[in-house]
Amino acid sequence: MxxxxxxxxxxxxxxxxxxxxxxxxxxxxxxxxxxxxxxxxxxxxxxxxxxxxxxxxxxxLPTSTNSKTIYVGNLPYRANENDVKELFAKHGEVFAVRLMKDKRTGKRRGFGFVVMAAADSPEAIEALNNAEYGDRTLKVREANDPRKSERA
Incomplete structure (x- = not known):
């Protein structure tokens, strides 16, 4: 085109x-x-x-070599992108935050993804996994790359 x-x-x-x-x-x-x-x-x-x-x-734009995508689960439903960005920014440079919503209702689903500097991501994962946030215990880990699982 x-x-x-x-x-x-x-x-x-x-x-x-x-x-x-x-x-x-x-x-x-x-x-x-x-x-x-x-x-x-x-x-x-x-x-x-x-x-x-x-x-x-x-x-x-961040490239895959200098950024990592992190999965964040068990988020409080009232948490928004800015809240999550502030939480992760304490542990390094955050490029983007995407919280998933239900397509039908538009309500948040309690999980999302954070793109941050690759050098800072291990520290953030270590510090925030199983941490208490908004009366919930967060589950934080490196996100699975769906392209990798397709190749395997």
Whole structure:
């Protein structure tokens, strides 16, 4: 889908370049050469823009090598994402918190996942597993990767 849109945009800009180069008093007299020059310049511009934006966004998101996903079970139903984030932030850098909800009722199901720095996750698991939180005993462990179980 993105490729076809990129091709359409490239073709449109190449046509514009063709008309501009063809109408001005330039050295290029061939219609094909004008079109090709427009397409090449647009391709170069688009590739420079896409590599710049890809480089910027990849540094902001945690990758699997520097983050771990942790399962948190037996959470109080009244706990929200901010509460859980504050709890885990005491033990390291937290990237994201996702608490599961029942699809039908929208109520929390009492478990969720925390994505945090890989270096900090063992300490957080050790400190929070079997800890009391909101009159409940938390169950904290490294989350299973469903992709690993599919390969085995």
């Amino acid at each position: 993105k490729t076809s849109i990129s091709l359409l945009i490239t073709a449109a800009i190449a046509l514009i370049g063709f008309f501009i180069l063809n109408s001005s008093q330039t050295v290029i007299t061939s219609n094909g050469a004008s079109f090709a020059l427009g397409a090449i310049s647009v391709g170069i511009a688009l590739s420079l823009l896409s590599t710049k934006s890809a480089g910027e966004s990849s540094s902001e």
